[in-house]
Amino acid sequence: xxxxxxxxxxxxxxxxxxxxxxxxxxxxxxxxxxxxxxxxxxxxxxxxxxxxxxxxxxxxxxxxxxxxxxxxxxxxxxxxxxxxxxxxxxxxxxxxxxxxxxxxxxxxxxx
Amino acid sequence: xxxxxxxxxxxxxxxxxxxxxxxxxxxxxxxxxxxxxxxxxxxxxxxxxxxxxxxxxxxxxxxxxxxxxxxxxxxxxxxxxxxxxxxxxxxxxxxxxxxxxxxxxxxxxxxxxxxxxxxxxxxxxxxxxxxxxxxxxxxxxxxxxxxxxxxxxxxxxxxxxxxxxxxxxxxxxxxxxxxxxxxxxxxxxxxxxxxxxxxxxxxxxxxxxxxxxxxxxxxxxxxxxxxxxxxxxxxxxxxxxxxxxx
Numbered sequence: 001x002x003x004x005x006x007x008x009x010x011x012x013x014x015x016x017x018x019x020x021x022x023x024x025x026x027x028x029x030x031x032x033x034x035x036x037x038x039x040x041x042x043x044x045x046x047x048x049x050x051x052x053x054x055x056x057x058x059x060x061x062x063x064x065x066x067x068x069x070x071x072x073x074x075x076x077x078x079x080x081x082x083x084x085x086x087x088x089x090x091x092x093x094x095x096x097x098x099x100x101x102x103x104x105x106x107x108x109x110x111x
Numbered sequence: 112x113x114x115x116x117x118x119x120x121x122x123x124x125x126x127x128x129x130x131x132x133x134x135x136x137x138x139x140x141x142x143x144x145x146x147x148x149x150x151x152x153x154x155x156x157x158x159x160x161x162x163x164x165x166x167x168x169x170x171x172x173x174x175x176x177x178x179x180x181x182x183x184x185x186x187x188x189x190x191x192x193x194x195x196x197x198x199x200x201x202x203x204x205x206x207x208x209x210x211x212x213x214x215x216x217x218x219x220x221x222x223x224x225x226x227x228x229x230x231x232x233x234x235x236x237x238x239x240x241x242x243x244x245x246x247x248x249x250x251x252x253x254x255x256x257x258x259x260x261x262x263x264x265x266x267x268x269x270x271x272x273x274x275x276x277x278x279x280x281x282x283x284x285x286x287x288x289x290x291x292x293x294x295x296x297x298x299x300x301x302x303x304x305x306x307x308x309x310x311x312x313x314x315x316x317x318x319x320x321x322x323x324x325x326x327x328x329x330x331x332x333x334x335x336x337x338x339x340x341x342x343x344x345x346x347x348x349x350x351x352x353x354x355x356x357x
Binding site for chain 2: 004013017022024028048050052053059062063077091095105
Protein backbone atom coordinates (compact mmCIF):
# COMPACT_ATOMS: atom_id res chain seq x y z
CA UNK A 1 0.00 0.00 0.00
CA UNK A 2 1.45 3.37 -1.00
CA UNK A 3 2.05 6.26 1.39
CA UNK A 4 -0.90 8.13 -0.17
CA UNK A 5 -3.17 5.16 0.50
CA UNK A 6 -2.01 4.88 4.13
CA UNK A 7 -2.71 8.60 4.46
CA UNK A 8 -6.24 8.04 3.11
CA UNK A 9 -6.76 5.29 5.72
CA UNK A 10 -5.42 7.59 8.46
CA UNK A 11 -7.65 10.53 7.45
CA UNK A 12 -10.74 8.28 7.19
CA UNK A 13 -9.95 6.73 10.59
CA UNK A 14 -9.34 10.09 12.26
CA UNK A 15 -12.46 11.64 10.72
CA UNK A 16 -14.60 8.69 11.86
CA UNK A 17 -13.12 8.85 15.37
CA UNK A 18 -13.80 12.60 15.60
CA UNK A 19 -17.43 12.00 14.56
CA UNK A 20 -17.73 9.53 17.43
CA UNK A 21 -15.89 11.39 20.14
CA UNK A 22 -16.45 15.15 19.61
CA UNK A 23 -20.30 15.12 19.90
CA UNK A 24 -20.00 12.84 22.95
CA UNK A 25 -17.56 15.15 24.77
CA UNK A 26 -19.52 18.24 23.69
CA UNK A 27 -22.72 16.81 25.19
CA UNK A 28 -20.97 15.73 28.41
CA UNK A 29 -19.60 19.27 28.89
CA UNK A 30 -23.01 20.74 28.11
CA UNK A 31 -24.74 18.49 30.64
CA UNK A 32 -22.26 19.31 33.38
CA UNK A 33 -22.02 23.04 32.63
CA UNK A 34 -23.10 25.77 35.04
CA UNK A 35 -25.26 27.38 32.35
CA UNK A 36 -28.25 25.34 33.44
CA UNK A 37 -28.37 23.17 30.34
CA UNK A 38 -28.79 19.97 32.27
CA UNK A 39 -31.04 18.08 29.92
CA UNK A 40 -30.43 16.49 26.58
CA UNK A 41 -32.49 18.01 23.75
CA UNK A 42 -35.78 16.08 23.37
CA UNK A 43 -35.20 15.31 19.67
CA UNK A 44 -31.88 13.61 20.48
CA UNK A 45 -33.51 11.35 23.05
CA UNK A 46 -36.08 10.35 20.43
CA UNK A 47 -33.52 9.80 17.68
CA UNK A 48 -31.47 7.34 19.78
CA UNK A 49 -34.07 4.53 20.06
CA UNK A 50 -35.16 5.19 16.47
CA UNK A 51 -31.56 4.60 15.32
CA UNK A 52 -31.71 1.15 16.98
CA UNK A 53 -35.00 0.45 15.16
CA UNK A 54 -33.31 1.50 11.90
CA UNK A 55 -30.35 -0.84 12.55
CA UNK A 56 -32.94 -3.60 13.16
CA UNK A 57 -34.65 -2.81 9.84
CA UNK A 58 -31.33 -2.96 7.97
CA UNK A 59 -30.22 -6.20 9.63
CA UNK A 60 -33.55 -8.00 9.02
CA UNK A 61 -32.66 -8.46 5.32
CA UNK A 62 -31.13 -11.97 5.06
CA UNK A 63 -27.57 -12.45 3.73
CA UNK A 64 -28.96 -14.30 0.68
CA UNK A 65 -32.60 -13.22 0.30
CA UNK A 66 -34.87 -16.08 -0.84
CA UNK A 67 -38.27 -17.49 0.11
CA UNK A 68 -36.58 -19.88 2.56
CA UNK A 69 -34.40 -17.22 4.23
CA UNK A 70 -37.33 -14.79 4.54
CA UNK A 71 -39.47 -17.56 6.09
CA UNK A 72 -36.63 -18.47 8.45
CA UNK A 73 -36.27 -14.78 9.37
CA UNK A 74 -40.00 -14.40 10.12
CA UNK A 75 -40.07 -17.59 12.24
CA UNK A 76 -36.79 -16.70 13.97
CA UNK A 77 -38.03 -13.21 14.87
CA UNK A 78 -41.36 -14.60 16.13
CA UNK A 79 -39.54 -17.10 18.38
CA UNK A 80 -37.16 -14.36 19.61
CA UNK A 81 -40.13 -12.18 20.53
CA UNK A 82 -41.96 -15.08 22.20
CA UNK A 83 -38.96 -16.01 24.36
CA UNK A 84 -38.30 -12.34 25.16
CA UNK A 85 -41.91 -11.88 26.34
CA UNK A 86 -41.31 -14.71 28.84
CA UNK A 87 -37.80 -14.00 30.12
CA UNK A 88 -37.38 -10.23 29.37
CA UNK A 89 -33.59 -10.52 28.90
CA UNK A 90 -31.21 -10.31 25.94
CA UNK A 91 -29.30 -13.62 25.89
CA UNK A 92 -31.86 -16.45 25.73
CA UNK A 93 -34.20 -14.83 23.17
CA UNK A 94 -31.24 -14.28 20.80
CA UNK A 95 -29.95 -17.84 21.27
CA UNK A 96 -33.43 -19.30 20.68
CA UNK A 97 -34.03 -17.09 17.63
CA UNK A 98 -30.69 -18.02 16.01
CA UNK A 99 -31.22 -21.72 16.76
CA UNK A 100 -34.71 -21.76 15.19
CA UNK A 101 -33.50 -19.69 12.21
CA UNK A 102 -30.69 -22.21 11.69
CA UNK A 103 -33.02 -25.21 12.02
CA UNK A 104 -35.40 -23.78 9.38
CA UNK A 105 -32.49 -23.06 6.98
CA UNK A 106 -30.95 -26.52 7.44
CA UNK A 107 -34.36 -28.27 7.25
CA UNK A 108 -35.14 -26.47 3.98
CA UNK A 109 -31.78 -27.54 2.59
CA UNK A 110 -32.25 -31.20 3.57
CA UNK A 111 -35.85 -31.40 2.41
CA UNK B 112 -26.42 -0.73 47.58
CA UNK B 113 -25.38 -4.33 48.01
CA UNK B 114 -24.68 -4.47 44.28
CA UNK B 115 -22.37 -1.45 44.52
CA UNK B 116 -20.49 -2.90 47.49
CA UNK B 117 -19.57 -5.93 45.38
CA UNK B 118 -18.66 -3.87 42.34
CA UNK B 119 -15.23 -4.36 40.77
CA UNK B 120 -14.12 -2.93 37.42
CA UNK B 121 -13.01 -6.36 36.25
CA UNK B 122 -16.41 -7.92 36.97
CA UNK B 123 -18.25 -5.08 35.24
CA UNK B 124 -15.96 -5.37 32.19
CA UNK B 125 -16.64 -9.13 32.11
CA UNK B 126 -20.35 -8.44 32.27
CA UNK B 127 -19.93 -6.12 29.27
CA UNK B 128 -18.01 -8.84 27.42
CA UNK B 129 -20.72 -11.40 28.22
CA UNK B 130 -23.53 -9.14 27.09
CA UNK B 131 -21.74 -8.21 23.86
CA UNK B 132 -21.32 -11.86 22.80
CA UNK B 133 -24.55 -11.87 20.71
CA UNK B 134 -23.03 -9.06 18.62
CA UNK B 135 -20.31 -11.44 17.45
CA UNK B 136 -22.87 -13.46 15.49
CA UNK B 137 -23.13 -10.48 13.18
CA UNK B 138 -19.57 -9.19 13.45
CA UNK B 139 -17.58 -12.32 12.64
CA UNK B 140 -19.23 -13.25 9.29
CA UNK B 141 -19.04 -9.63 8.08
CA UNK B 142 -15.42 -9.28 9.23
CA UNK B 143 -14.55 -12.56 7.46
CA UNK B 144 -16.21 -11.24 4.29
CA UNK B 145 -14.35 -7.95 4.56
CA UNK B 146 -10.99 -9.73 4.91
CA UNK B 147 -11.82 -11.84 1.85
CA UNK B 148 -13.04 -8.86 -0.25
CA UNK B 149 -10.02 -6.74 0.74
CA UNK B 150 -7.50 -9.42 -0.31
CA UNK B 151 -9.40 -9.96 -3.57
CA UNK B 152 -9.13 -6.19 -4.14
CA UNK B 153 -5.35 -6.42 -3.82
CA UNK B 154 -4.76 -5.57 -0.15
CA UNK B 155 -2.45 -7.71 1.98
CA UNK B 156 -3.63 -9.38 5.22
CA UNK B 157 -1.78 -6.75 7.28
CA UNK B 158 -3.34 -3.88 5.31
CA UNK B 159 -6.87 -5.31 5.53
CA UNK B 160 -6.45 -5.86 9.28
CA UNK B 161 -5.06 -2.34 9.75
CA UNK B 162 -8.07 -0.86 7.92
CA UNK B 163 -10.40 -2.81 10.24
CA UNK B 164 -8.48 -1.76 13.35
CA UNK B 165 -8.24 1.92 12.40
CA UNK B 166 -11.45 2.80 10.53
CA UNK B 167 -13.65 0.16 12.30
CA UNK B 168 -16.90 0.89 10.49
CA UNK B 169 -18.23 -2.00 8.38
CA UNK B 170 -20.11 -0.45 5.45
CA UNK B 171 -17.57 2.31 4.88
CA UNK B 172 -14.68 -0.19 4.87
CA UNK B 173 -16.29 -2.20 2.05
CA UNK B 174 -16.81 1.05 0.14
CA UNK B 175 -13.20 2.12 0.85
CA UNK B 176 -11.57 -1.01 -0.59
CA UNK B 177 -14.12 -1.22 -3.42
CA UNK B 178 -13.45 2.35 -4.58
CA UNK B 179 -9.67 1.90 -4.27
CA UNK B 180 -9.91 -1.25 -6.39
CA UNK B 181 -11.78 0.63 -9.15
CA UNK B 182 -9.13 3.38 -9.13
CA UNK B 183 -11.29 6.20 -7.70
CA UNK B 184 -9.42 9.37 -6.59
CA UNK B 185 -8.30 9.15 -2.97
CA UNK B 186 -10.02 12.39 -1.90
CA UNK B 187 -13.34 10.98 -3.15
CA UNK B 188 -12.72 7.68 -1.33
CA UNK B 189 -12.08 9.54 1.95
CA UNK B 190 -15.08 11.84 1.42
CA UNK B 191 -17.47 8.95 0.73
CA UNK B 192 -16.11 6.97 3.71
CA UNK B 193 -16.72 9.92 6.03
CA UNK B 194 -20.17 10.61 4.55
CA UNK B 195 -21.29 7.04 5.26
CA UNK B 196 -19.98 7.29 8.83
CA UNK B 197 -21.65 10.65 9.55
CA UNK B 198 -24.54 8.87 11.33
CA UNK B 199 -22.15 8.25 14.25
CA UNK B 200 -22.51 11.94 15.15
CA UNK B 201 -25.80 11.33 16.97
CA UNK B 202 -24.63 8.25 18.90
CA UNK B 203 -22.24 9.95 21.34
CA UNK B 204 -24.66 12.63 22.62
CA UNK B 205 -27.23 9.93 23.42
CA UNK B 206 -24.75 8.13 25.67
CA UNK B 207 -23.23 11.28 27.22
CA UNK B 208 -25.62 11.40 30.16
CA UNK B 209 -25.27 7.67 30.83
CA UNK B 210 -21.47 7.52 31.07
CA UNK B 211 -19.16 9.13 33.65
CA UNK B 212 -16.52 11.68 32.67
CA UNK B 213 -13.12 10.17 31.90
CA UNK B 214 -9.91 11.19 30.17
CA UNK B 215 -10.00 7.86 28.31
CA UNK B 216 -13.06 8.68 26.17
CA UNK B 217 -11.12 10.16 23.22
CA UNK B 218 -9.78 6.71 22.39
CA UNK B 219 -12.54 4.56 23.92
CA UNK B 220 -15.17 6.20 21.69
CA UNK B 221 -13.41 4.51 18.76
CA UNK B 222 -15.49 1.47 19.76
CA UNK B 223 -18.83 3.23 19.27
CA UNK B 224 -20.32 1.32 16.32
CA UNK B 225 -24.01 0.99 15.39
CA UNK B 226 -24.29 -2.25 17.33
CA UNK B 227 -22.31 -1.18 20.41
CA UNK B 228 -24.38 2.02 20.56
CA UNK B 229 -27.64 0.05 20.40
CA UNK B 230 -26.49 -2.33 23.14
CA UNK B 231 -25.13 0.47 25.34
CA UNK B 232 -28.23 2.66 25.03
CA UNK B 233 -30.37 -0.29 26.11
CA UNK B 234 -28.17 -1.70 28.90
CA UNK B 235 -26.47 1.33 30.49
CA UNK B 236 -29.64 2.80 32.07
CA UNK B 237 -30.22 -0.57 33.78
CA UNK B 238 -26.73 -0.66 35.35
CA UNK B 239 -25.50 1.17 38.47
CA UNK B 240 -23.44 4.24 37.54
CA UNK B 241 -20.25 2.79 39.04
CA UNK B 242 -20.39 -0.17 36.66
CA UNK B 243 -21.03 1.67 33.41
CA UNK B 244 -17.49 2.72 32.41
CA UNK B 245 -16.01 -0.77 32.81
CA UNK B 246 -19.06 -2.35 31.17
CA UNK B 247 -18.58 -0.13 28.10
CA UNK B 248 -14.85 -0.94 27.97
CA UNK B 249 -15.56 -4.70 28.09
CA UNK B 250 -18.34 -4.66 25.51
CA UNK B 251 -16.61 -2.36 23.03
CA UNK B 252 -13.20 -4.07 23.27
CA UNK B 253 -14.73 -7.50 22.62
CA UNK B 254 -16.52 -6.19 19.53
CA UNK B 255 -13.38 -4.41 18.26
CA UNK B 256 -11.17 -7.44 18.88
CA UNK B 257 -13.61 -9.77 17.12
CA UNK B 258 -13.76 -7.39 14.15
CA UNK B 259 -9.96 -7.29 13.82
CA UNK B 260 -9.45 -11.05 14.29
CA UNK B 261 -12.36 -11.81 11.92
CA UNK B 262 -10.76 -9.62 9.24
CA UNK B 263 -7.37 -11.27 9.65
CA UNK B 264 -8.92 -14.75 9.44
CA UNK B 265 -11.03 -13.72 6.44
CA UNK B 266 -7.97 -12.33 4.66
CA UNK B 267 -5.88 -15.46 5.26
CA UNK B 268 -8.44 -18.29 5.13
CA UNK B 269 -11.72 -16.65 4.07
CA UNK B 270 -12.20 -18.66 0.89
CA UNK B 271 -11.52 -22.01 2.55
CA UNK B 272 -13.73 -21.08 5.49
CA UNK B 273 -16.78 -20.06 3.45
CA UNK B 274 -16.37 -23.11 1.19
CA UNK B 275 -16.32 -25.48 4.18
CA UNK B 276 -19.18 -23.96 6.19
CA UNK B 277 -21.34 -22.04 3.69
CA UNK B 278 -24.46 -22.07 5.90
CA UNK B 279 -22.69 -20.63 8.94
CA UNK B 280 -22.25 -17.31 7.17
CA UNK B 281 -26.02 -17.17 6.64
CA UNK B 282 -27.16 -18.34 10.08
CA UNK B 283 -24.82 -16.40 12.40
CA UNK B 284 -25.77 -12.89 11.19
CA UNK B 285 -29.36 -13.56 12.37
CA UNK B 286 -28.06 -12.86 15.91
CA UNK B 287 -28.13 -9.14 15.04
CA UNK B 288 -31.82 -8.69 14.12
CA UNK B 289 -32.74 -10.99 17.02
CA UNK B 290 -30.71 -8.85 19.44
CA UNK B 291 -32.07 -5.55 18.12
CA UNK B 292 -35.62 -6.88 18.29
CA UNK B 293 -35.22 -7.56 22.01
CA UNK B 294 -33.95 -3.98 22.38
CA UNK B 295 -36.84 -2.25 20.62
CA UNK B 296 -39.60 -4.57 21.87
CA UNK B 297 -40.11 -2.77 25.25
CA UNK B 298 -40.99 0.48 23.41
CA UNK B 299 -43.96 -1.17 21.67
CA UNK B 300 -46.12 -0.80 24.78
CA UNK B 301 -46.52 2.92 23.99
CA UNK B 302 -48.74 3.72 20.98
CA UNK B 303 -46.71 6.69 19.75
CA UNK B 304 -43.40 4.84 20.03
CA UNK B 305 -44.90 1.73 18.41
CA UNK B 306 -45.98 3.69 15.32
CA UNK B 307 -42.65 5.56 15.06
CA UNK B 308 -40.61 2.37 15.57
CA UNK B 309 -42.73 0.40 13.07
CA UNK B 310 -42.34 3.18 10.52
CA UNK B 311 -38.55 3.28 11.07
CA UNK B 312 -38.09 -0.50 10.78
CA UNK B 313 -40.19 -0.62 7.59
CA UNK B 314 -38.37 2.36 6.03
CA UNK B 315 -34.93 0.87 6.84
CA UNK B 316 -35.99 -2.51 5.45
CA UNK B 317 -37.31 -0.98 2.20
CA UNK B 318 -34.25 1.27 1.75
CA UNK B 319 -31.94 -1.74 2.21
CA UNK B 320 -33.95 -3.82 -0.25
CA UNK B 321 -33.64 -1.14 -2.94
CA UNK B 322 -29.86 -1.01 -2.35
CA UNK B 323 -29.67 2.15 -0.23
CA UNK B 324 -28.26 0.38 2.83
CA UNK B 325 -25.54 3.03 3.32
CA UNK B 326 -28.06 5.79 4.04
CA UNK B 327 -30.85 3.56 5.37
CA UNK B 328 -30.12 4.13 9.10
CA UNK B 329 -30.19 7.96 9.23
CA UNK B 330 -32.99 8.25 6.63
CA UNK B 331 -35.21 5.67 8.34
CA UNK B 332 -34.60 7.24 11.77
CA UNK B 333 -35.55 10.66 10.33
CA UNK B 334 -38.75 9.08 8.92
CA UNK B 335 -39.51 7.62 12.35
CA UNK B 336 -38.88 10.96 14.08
CA UNK B 337 -41.27 12.64 11.65
CA UNK B 338 -43.82 9.95 12.45
CA UNK B 339 -43.27 10.42 16.21
CA UNK B 340 -43.85 14.18 16.07
CA UNK B 341 -46.85 13.80 13.69
CA UNK B 342 -48.40 11.40 16.20
CA UNK B 343 -47.68 13.83 19.04
CA UNK B 344 -49.30 16.68 17.08
CA UNK B 345 -52.29 14.47 16.15
CA UNK B 346 -52.82 13.30 19.75
CA UNK B 347 -52.71 16.89 21.09
CA UNK B 348 -55.24 17.90 18.42
CA UNK B 349 -57.61 15.01 19.28
CA UNK B 350 -57.27 15.77 22.99
CA UNK B 351 -58.11 19.46 22.46
CA UNK B 352 -61.17 18.56 20.36
CA UNK B 353 -62.39 16.14 23.04
CA UNK B 354 -62.01 18.77 25.75
CA UNK B 355 -63.95 21.31 23.70
CA UNK B 356 -66.78 18.80 23.10
CA UNK B 357 -67.03 17.90 26.77
